[in-house]
Amino acid sequence: MITIVFSALIAVLVLGAMWLGTGVRVVRQFERGVVFRFGRVQGELRGPGLALIVPVADRLQKVNLQIVTMPVPVQDAITRDNVTVRVDAVIYFRVVDPVRVIVNVQDYEAAIRQVALASLRSIIGKSDLDDLLSNRERLNQGLELMIDSPAVGWGVHIDRVEIKDVVLPDSMKRSMSRQAEAERERRSRVITAEGELQASQKLAQAAGTMAVQPAALQLRLLQTVVEVAAEKNSTLVLPFPVELLRFLERMTPAETDRPADQAAPALPSGLQTSSGQHPPDAHLRERVAPNGVEAGR
Secondary structure: OHHHHHHHHHHHHHHHHHHHHHHHEOOOEEEEEEEEEOEEEOOEEEOOOEEEEOOOOEEEEEEEOOEEEEEEEEEEEEEOOOOOEEEEEEEEEEEHHHHHHHHOOHHEEEEHHHHHHHHHHHHHOOHHHHHHHOHHHHHHHHHHHHHHHHHHOOEEEEEEEEEEEOOHHHHHHHHHHHHHHHHHHHHHHHHHHHHHHHHHHHHHHHHHHHHHHHHHHHHHOOOOOOOHOOOOOOOOOOOOHHHHHHHHHHHHOOHHHHOOOOOOOOOOOOHHOOOOOOOOHHHHHHHHHOOOOOOOO
């Protein structure tokens, strides 16, 4: 009799332990548990670790709180300026209210995907092609607000939305290529015209300076002669400036200023007159002769 009672007690204890074991759940660090008792949500969420529930009466449903990456399928849409494009995007979201995710929506991931598709087509239809290509960050922010508005009621927070790629028709690609080439040509011509304008202004200033200072013009002429003479295969025939002869005439002492006992310098036979006297400008020719330029008055 005692043996039978002892065996029955052991059996009850084993069954009780098994029954209690069915009420133990493990919740991981990135999860939260929502307890339903006879179909009604209980007050507090079950955090990480062991969660005890009443067997048969309670049901524990786990919700993942990690950030979810959801790709949005490629969509064919028409921009505001009637250009057909193919656009795809990606959404980053996470659950912030596990109770709403379970109670308010049947499949929150499918719901977010459908809202993202509709929002993507809507924002493309409101944007020009240039905005879609250059102001993508602004479009991403607008798309994030459009998706986050209904997602808040589902207990989901949209962290980020990005438009990944925009595929244009081949005809539009060729048109944009021609437009870019024309723009580069226009900029090149503008830069060239601005350079010519600045050069002409500088030349006008230089001409004004030379008109006021004739010596500057003569120095520029001599500089040009030196630069051109550097080329050994060139032959130059230049008129000797009369102004330089007059300058040398002013700088050279007159014949009457020479002392009586000082003879005049001898000239080459080709420069003496028939009377054996020096011509009035013989000393000027003598100075010019070494430079290889013959000048006459």
